[in-house]
Amino acid sequence: MSNVSIITGNHAAALGAKLSGVQVVAAYPITPQSQLAEMLSQFVESGELKAEYVRVEGEHSAMTVCISASTVGARVFTATSANGLLYMHEQLHWAAGSRLPVVMCCVNRGVGAPWSIFNDQQDSFSQRDTGWMQIYCRNNQEIVDTVIQAYRIAEEVYAPVMVCYDGFVLSHTMMPVDVPDAEDVKKYLPPYRPHTILSPDNPKTINSVLFPHRRENTEGVLCDGFMEMRYKLQAALERAPETIKRANSEFAAIFGRDHGGMLWEYKADDAEFVITGLGSVASEATVAADTLRDEGIKAGVIGIRVYRPFPREETIKAFSKAKHITVLEKSLSYGYEGGLCSDLKAAFYGAGINATIDNYIVGLGGRDVKAREIVDAVKSSTSATDRDVLKIKPKWLNCFTG
Amino acid sequence: MKRDENIAAMCDPAPGEGGKTGDWRSARPVIDESKCIPCVKKKSACFLCWLYCPEGVVKTTIPVEIDLTYCKGCGICAEECPPKAISMVREDKS
Numbered sequence: 001m002s003n004v005s006i007i008t009g010n011h012a013a014a015l016g017a018k019l020s021g022v023q024v025v026a027a028y029p030i031t032p033q034s035q036l037a038e039m040l041s042q043f044v045e046s047g048e049l050k051a052e053y054v055r056v057e058g059e060h061s062a063m064t065v066c067i068s069a070s071t072v073g074a075r076v077f078t079a080t081s082a083n084g085l086l087y088m089h090e091q092l093h094w095a096a097g098s099r100l101p102v103v104m105c106c107v108n109r110g111v112g113a114p115w116s117i118f119n120d121q122q123d124s125f126s127q128r129d130t131g132w133m134q135i136y137c138r139n140n141q142e143i144v145d146t147v148i149q150a151y152r153i154a155e156e157v158y159a160p161v162m163v164c165y166d167g168f169v170l171s172h173t174m175m176p177v178d179v180p181d182a183e184d185v186k187k188y189l190p191p192y193r194p195h196t197i198l199s200p201d202n203p204k205t206i207n208s209v210l211f212p213h214r215r216e217n218t219e220g221v222l223c224d225g226f227m228e229m230r231y232k233l234q235a236a237l238e239r240a241p242e243t244i245k246r247a248n249s250e251f252a253a254i255f256g257r258d259h260g261g262m263l264w265e266y267k268a269d270d271a272e273f274v275i276t277g278l279g280s281v282a283s284e285a286t287v288a289a290d291t292l293r294d295e296g297i298k299a300g301v302i303g304i305r306v307y308r309p310f311p312r313e314e315t316i317k318a319f320s321k322a323k324h325i326t327v328l329e330k331s332l333s334y335g336y337e338g339g340l341c342s343d344l345k346a347a348f349y350g351a352g353i354n355a356t357i358d359n360y361i362v363g364l365g366g367r368d369v370k371a372r373e374i375v376d377a378v379k380s381s382t383s384a385t386d387r388d389v390l391k392i393k394p395k396w397l398n399c400f401t402g
Numbered sequence: 403m404k405r406d407e408n409i410a411a412m413c414d415p416a417p418g419e420g421g422k423t424g425d426w427r428s429a430r431p432v433i434d435e436s437k438c439i440p441c442v443k444k445k446s447a448c449f450l451c452w453l454y455c456p457e458g459v460v461k462t463t464i465p466v467e468i469d470l471t472y473c474k475g476c477g478i479c480a481e482e483c484p485p486k487a488i489s490m491v492r493e494d495k496s
Contacts, residue, residue, distance in 0.1 A: 099409045158409055196412055204412045208420050218416040229411050236409070 003179045009170035012140040012177050013079065013105045013163070014039035016147025018049045019185045020103075023074040026054040026065035030084040031117045032167035033107040037079060059084040063091035063102070070100040071206065073197045075151065078102070081167060082109035082116075082123045089127065092160075096131025096233060098207060099195065101154030101161070103147065108279065108330070109167040110365040118366020119167040120330040121278060125339050127162070131233050133240060134307040137165040138283035140175040142259050145251060148185055149259075152247040155192050157240045159233065166280040166330075168366065180255055188254050237309045244306055262311035263318060264303045267293065271300025273378055274319060274355075277328035278304050278340065281362060281369055285328060288374035299378060304340060312347045319348065322355045326378050329394075330363045337394045356387060359394040373398055417472065423457070427475030429490040431468055437487035441465045451479035451488065 007015070013036050017025070025044065027037040043049035054065045059080050066076040080088060085106055095102045106124045110116035124134055135150065137143045143165050150161040165171065198204055214225040224232075245261035252258035266286045268274060273292065275285040282303035292299035302318050304311065319325065329338030336342065341359040348355075358381035363369040377397055413419050431451075435441040439448035444464060451468075452460040459469040460479060468479070480488040 097410075195407070195409055203415050205415045205419055207411050208413065210411060211421065215421065217413055218418045223413065224408065224411070229409075232406070232409055 003181065004176050005179055006174050007140065007177050008035065008172055008174050009137075009140045009143050009165050010035040010107070010172070011039060012144040013107075013147055013165070014043065015177075015179055016144040016163075017077040017103075018043050019144070019180055019182055020077075020148050020151045020189060021075060021186075022049070022051050022077040024052050024054065024066065024069035024076045025078065026056050026062045026069075026076070027078045027080070028056055028059050028062050028084060030059075030081045032109055032119075032171045033079045033081045033084070033105070035171070036105060036107065040077070059088040060091055063088045063095060063104075066102045066104075067091060067095050067098060067100055070095075070102055070194075071098065071196075071198045073192070073194045075192045076102055077104070079105035079107065081107045082111050085123045085127060086111065089130070092127055092130040092132060094207075095160045097229070099158040099233065099236070101151070101158060101192070103150045103154055103161050103163065105143075105147065106162050106164045107167045107171045108164055116365040117167075119169050120364045120366070121164070121166070122331040122364070124162060124164045125331040128308060128339060131159065131237070133157070133159060133161045133237065133244075133309060135161065135163050135244075135305060136278040136303075136307060137163065137170065138264075138280055138303060140170060140173070140177045141257065143170065144177055144179065145255065145257055145259060148180065148189060149247045149251055151189055151192075152251075153240070153244050156243045156247075157236050158195055159236055159240070164279065169280045178255075178257070184254055188251060240309045241306070241311060241314070244309075260303070260305050262304075262306045262314045264305055265318060266301040266303070268300035268302050268318060271298050271321070272323040273297055273299040273326070274302055274322040274324070275299065275326045275328065275374060275378060276302045276304060276319075276340070276344070277330075278307060279330075281328050281330060284369055284371055285374050287371035288378065291371060291375050292378060297378070307340070310343050310347065315344060315347050316351045316353065319344070319353055319355065320351075322353070324378070324381055325355045325357045326374075326381055327357060327359045328362050328369070328374065328377075328397075329359065330361075332361050332394060341394070356381065360397045361394050361399075362397040367398060369397070417469075422471055423474050424469075424471045427470075427473060427493060429475045429477065429492050430470060431473065431475070431477070431479050431488045432491050433466055433468070434487045434489070435465050437485045438466055438483075439485060439487075441487075448484065450482045450484065454478050454482045
């Protein structure tokens with residue numbers, strides 16, 4: 001039985017956290033995340049959600065509270081955007097390094113300076129190398145479903161998950177959402193089983209300083225050094241795609257919605273012109289693909305759902321028949337190109353994919369990205385036949401540059 | 403797959419889990435028992451060195467003892483000692 005509500009992306013995220021039975025929430029309000037923090041606060045106040053809401057003075061503390069609560073065995077949630085996420089940066093490494101299954105929503109927003117409250121994805125991209133998994137949502141249904149899946153993934157991999165969705169485009173836009181049944185969620189999501197519980201009955205020293213070498217503890221047992229601990233985090237994330245795909249397929253079996261595991265495809269089977277991106281912009285690209293198909297151009301979309309761990313194997317398979325690839329990105333690594341474009345090229349190296357790749361920087365600071373503009377971008381990339389690889393640069397869509 | 407119980411850097415608290423930190427020291431605290439309050443009064447008193455020591459290496463004994471295996475030589479005990487009974491002596495000159 002479906003239970004469809006017409007709700008915003010922030011509302012969907014709040015319901016996802018509530019249905020997941022979070023026990024501790026610590027969040028500091030920031031546009032466009034604020035409604036989410038407010039709703040969770042209301043759920044706790046009204047008794048709908050039996051959790052502790054810890055009010056903090058900033059995002060660094062919000063993540064610190066989540067880390068502490070997770071360490072003593074609680075299922076935790078927080079959310080932030082843009083500069084708030086950057087303020088949390090140090091603690092993001094700390095959560096991943098401590099192997100804690102913290103789940104956080106990043107409501108994607110452009111990072112100052114200059115100030116912007118509007119959407120792009122520079123914030124979460126800037127946190128790419130913190131050891132967090134990153135999943136991007138294309139609509140509000142995916143937000144509620146992905147938050148629930150995120151706990152399954154995080155608690156199996158023992159690494160934190162960032163559920164990313166576009167500010168305003170999704171966070172403040174109302175859409176029909178089939179809200180999962182609470183009992184079904186309980187069946188899907190087992191209680192959190194911490195790898196270590198810190199308790200007065202069993203005191204532990206956590207994250208004491210490790211020296212460059214491995215060391216013997218006071219009982220003479222050789223213990224991991226810093227490098228071994230970091231290798232374990234990498235190994236866990238390398239194995240994570242298996243968990244992520246299973247979390248998706250088991251979710252689909254119970255709830256009837258398959259969001260694609262590591263990536264999703266739209267008319268990509270026979271597509272020569274493949275458009276790719278993360279989140280709502282990839283969703284917009286499906287409209288562009290339809291328009292191109294109407295004009296006789298075989299276009300399709302491959303949406304990257306999970307950006308870290310990067311779906312290397314899956315992208316090689318999915319893009320194997322592509323002749324022209326258009327990578328739409330709402331962020332970039334300044335001085336080079338978009339991070340997704342770089343990662344795709346790296347994955348394709350030696351894999352026999354020799355498609356032309358065009359990187360479009362789009363929609364920074366909330367600039368609208370229209371389907372017809374994506375159509376034009378794909379068409380202009382197809383007409384470029386004589387490419388000088390020494391001069392390839394990202395192109396800026398709808399930007400009035402001098 | 404076998405569950406790895408050691409995925410976060412945790413250990414049982416015990417002296418020396420952070421290494422023998424005494425070898426970090428460039429100056430050692432030396433107590434003048436003719437000035438130290440518990441030493442002079444021969445009873446439990448003062449112990450501000452024990453209270454302020456960030457490493458927990460000062461023992462509330464009479465006379466007061468400092469565990470030099472782990473003392474990093476920060477000098478906080480010498481700074482806080484009311485009768486100035488503790489002096490920091492450079493390791494390369496002692």
